[in-house]
Amino acid sequence: MTDIVIYHNPACGTSRNTLALIRNSGVEPHVVEYLKSPPSRALLVEMIGRAGMAPRDLLRQKGTPYAELGLDDASLTNDALLDAMIEHPVLINRPLVVTPLGVRLCRPSEAVLDILPDAQKGAFAKEDGEQVVDADGRRVTPA
Template sequence: MTDIVIYHNPACGTSRNVLELIRNSGVEPHVIEYLKTPPSRALLVEMIDRAHMTPRDLLREKGTPYADLGLGNTALTDDALVDAMMAHPVLINRPLVVTPFGVKLCRPSEAVLDILPGAQRGAFAKEDGEQVIDASGNRVR
C-alpha cells in the first residue's frame, strides 16, 4: 500500500476535493488536520523544500492574520515567514500532499493527479460539479 499524507482542512472545498481524488485512486491517505495537529517546524521546512517552493509560496492570505501580521512585507526572511506559520497554522496554505512522487500544494485540486502513484478508478467531479475524471478514469482536461 502506498503511503500518502494530506495536510487537510475539512472546511476547505479544495482540500475535500483533493482528499476524494486521492481516494478515487484506490488509496486511503493518512489525513492530518493541520489546524489541530500542525507539522513540526523541521517537517514544514522539509516539505517546502521538497515541493520546490519558498515559505512565501505556501502562505495563505485569505481568512488569515496575514495582513495584520504584515506578512506582505517582502523584507521578511524565510525564517520569519515559517515562524509566522508555526505560530498561526491557518497561514499554511492547503492542501499540502506528500506521496512517493513528491510534495505538492494542490491548488487547484486536480494538481494532486501529478503526484499520485495510481490511476483514477472512475469518474470524479468536484463539489461544484466540474468534471475532472471521466468514467474510464481519464483526466477530462
C-alpha cells in the first residue's frame, strides 16, 4: 500500500480535486486537515525542502492575514515567514501532497499526477467539468 499524505482544506476546490485524483489512483491517503492539525515547524521545513521550494513559495495570500502581517516585505527572512505560517496555518498554501516520489504543492490539482506512484484507474474530471484523465487513465493535455 502506498503511503500518501495530503495537507487538505475541504473548503478548497483545488484541494478536493487533488484528493479525488489521489483516490482515483486506488489509494486512500492520510488526510490532514492542516487548519485543525497544522504541521510542526520541523515538518514544514522538511516538506518545503523536499518540494524544492522556499518558504515564500508556499505562502497563501488570498483569504489570509498576509497583507496585514506585512508578509510582502521582501526583506523578511525565511525564519520570519515560517514563524508566520506556524502562527497562522491559513497562510500555508494547499494542497500539499507527500508521496514516496516527492512533495508537491498541487496547484493546479493535476500536478499531483507527477508524484503519484500508481496510475489513474479511470476517467477523472475536476469539479468544474475540466477533463484531466481519460477513460484509459491517461492524463489529458489541454488543446
